Structures are given as C-alpha cells and as structure tokens.
Amino acid sequence: MSTAFKVHADPERRFFLTMAWVMSLIIVAGFSLNLAMGRSSFAVPWQYHVHGMVFMGWIGIFLAQNTFIAGGNIELHKRLGQLAYLWIPLMVALGFTIMFVSMRRTGGPFFFDQNEFLISNSLQLLVFGGLGLAALKARRHTGWHRRLMFCAMAILTGPGLGRLLPLPLMMPNAWRITIAATLIFPLIGMVADYRRSGRIHPAWFWGVGLVLGAQIAADLIAYSPLGVSLTEQVLAGTPGAERPMAAFMPPGFSM
Numbered sequence: 001m002s003t004a005f006k007v008h009a010d011p012e013r014r015f016f017l018t019m020a021w022v023m024s025l026i027i028v029a030g031f032s033l034n035l036a037m038g039r040s041s042f043a044v045p046w047q048y049h050v051h052g053m054v055f056m057g058w059i060g061i062f063l064a065q066n067t068f069i070a071g072g073n074i075e076l077h078k079r080l081g082q083l084a085y086l087w088i089p090l091m092v093a094l095g096f097t098i099m100f101v102s103m104r105r106t107g108g109p110f111f112f113d114q115n116e117f118l119i120s121n122s123l124q125l126l127v128f129g130g131l132g133l134a135a136l137k138a139r140r141h142t143g144w145h146r147r148l149m150f151c152a153m154a155i156l157t158g159p160g161l162g163r164l165l166p167l168p169l170m171m172p173n174a175w176r177i178t179i180a181a182t183l184i185f186p187l188i189g190m191v192a193d194y195r196r197s198g199r200i201h202p203a204w205f206w207g208v209g210l211v212l213g214a215q216i217a218a219d220l221i222a223y224s225p226l227g228v229s230l231t232e233q234v235l236a237g238t239p240g241a242e243r244p245m246a247a248f249m250p251p252g253f254s255m
Contacts, residue, residue: 013070015192016146020066023157023185024059030160039163045105051098054091055156061087062153069146084136092129096122103234107243110253111167111174113222114245115231120175120218127214128155131207144203147189151207154185171247179215183208 031052034040042049061080068077099121102108108117135148161181167174186208190200221227228245235241 010070011196015189016150017066017070019150019185019188020063020153023153024063026157026164027059027160028056030163034163045101047094047097047101051094054087054094058087058091058156062149081136081139084132088129088132088136092125095125095128099125100234104238104240107235107240109162109167110243110250111171111247113172113175113247114235114240114243115222115227116175116218118231118234119222119227120179120215123214123218124155124158124179124211127210128152131155131210143201147186147201147203148207150189151186151204151211154182154207155211157185158182168249168253171249174247176215179211183211 031040061083064080065077068074068080099108099118103114103118108114129152131148131152135145135152138144138148158178158181162174162178165178165181167178170177186204190204193200193204222231231245232241
C-alpha cells in the first residue's frame with residue numbers, strides 16, 4: 001500500500017478536509033445568495049472590498065492547508081502556514097474596521113441589536129484571533145492545532161449562516177441563534193472524535209467554551225449602561241444613529 005493512499009485513507013484527515021469544504025461553501029453560499037437576491041452589491045466603500053478579499057483569501061488558505069495535509073504535503077503546509085501569522089491579525093483588524101464602517105454607514109443589520117452586534121462581534125473577533133494564533137503556537141501538537149484552527153474557522157461561518165437563515169423572523173434573538181449555529185461545526189467534530197476513538201479531544205471544549213463565554217460576557221456588557229453608552233458613542237453623528245438601537249423591522253420590508 002502506497003504512502004499516498006495511507007494518507008488519503010486516514011479518517012481524521014478526511015474529516016477535517018471535508019468539513020473545511022463544508023464551512024467554506026457555507027460562507028461563499030451566504031454571500032452569493034445575498035448578491036443574487038439584490039440584498040448587497042459591489043457599490044460599497046473600499047473597506048468592504050479589502051475586507052472581502054482578505055477574508056476570502058483566508059478561505060483559500062484554509063482549504064489549501066487542509067488539502068496539503070490530506071495529501072501528505074507536510075512541507076507545503078508548513079510554508080503556507082507561515083502566512084497565517086500575518087493574515088490572522090490582519091483579519092481581526094479588518095473585522096473591526098468593517099464593523100464600524102457598517103454600523104456608522106447603515107446602522108448595521110436591522111435584525112440585530114446594535115449594542116449586541118458591536119460588543120459580541122468585537123469579542124468573537126478576538127476569540128477568532130486568539131484561537132487561530134493558539135493553533136499556530138500548537139502546530140507541533142497536531143490534535144490541538146487542527147481542532148483549534150477548526151473552531152476559529154467555525155466562528156467565521158457566522159456571516160455566511162446569517163445570510164442563509166431567515167434572521168428577520170428570529171428577532172430579537174437573531175444574533176444568539178447565529179452564534180449557536182456556528183457551534184454546530186465543533187459539535188460535529190466532537191461526535192466524529194467520539195466515534196473514531198471513544199473520547200473527545202479537549203481542544204473542542206476550549207473552542208466552544210470560549211465562544212460561549214464571549215457571548216455571555218457580551219450580553220452582560222452590551223445591555224449594561226456601559227455597553228449602551230459605547231454604542232451611542234460609536235454611532236454619534238452618523239447615519240447609523242438614526243435607526244433604533246434594538247432590532248426592528250423596516251417599513252415595507254418583506255422576505
């Protein structure tokens with residue numbers, strides 16, 4: 001039996017490659033659907049385009065890395081992995097940038113409370129960055145490395161899932177439902193681990209725990225006087241301040 005066949009036959013590597021494609025396709029599908037239905041367009045400020053290129057670039061990196069590992073190309077995986085040390089912090093910075101631009105320009109998605117969108121989005125971005133960098137630091141420990149990176153990628157499925165789910169019908173819990181939906185992927189990972197080996201790797205608990213912890217902290221901060229005040233300061237003097245802070249149904253909106 002050839003080495004290449006043994007690599008491709010490895011059930012764990014096949015699982016991570018398959019799930020990399022599933023998560024990536026969900027993100028692409030969400031944005032493509034929005035574009036096809038006229039909910040978004042390319043006629044937006046330059047920050048949107050830079051953000052889109054960098055985040056879609058990450059999808060390409062993530063898919064390539066899982067493909068290299070599934071094919072046994074360890075050296076290529078290591079070389080491309082060096083790019084992530086710069087790419088992940090850049091994504092976090094651009095995530096904050098586009099969040100502020102979106103909130104000030106349009107008020108943010110109308111089906112989210114602005115204060116929860118601001119605070120939870122900020123904390124989840126930091127969790128993504130933390131998990132991604134922790135995965136890089138643990139690169140010599142394969143079990144931790146691939147699972148922490150998987151959990152980081154699961155966070156990024158939120159915007160894609162949010163464009164596929166009927167979130168206007170889920171107000172006022174649309175944001176929490178979206179966060180819960182992203183956790184489906186690490187939960188699938190837990191089940192896959194248990195079925196393969198009878199145990200669940202602790203990296204999954206760290207990933208899920210940090211996402212849940214960030215959301216609990218976000219709810220406590222966002223709906224406090226501090227969270228409301230911070231949101232008002234971010235929006236002050238901009239078109240985004242003209243909409244209600246709470247999620248609302250725009251007049252004449254239809255699904």
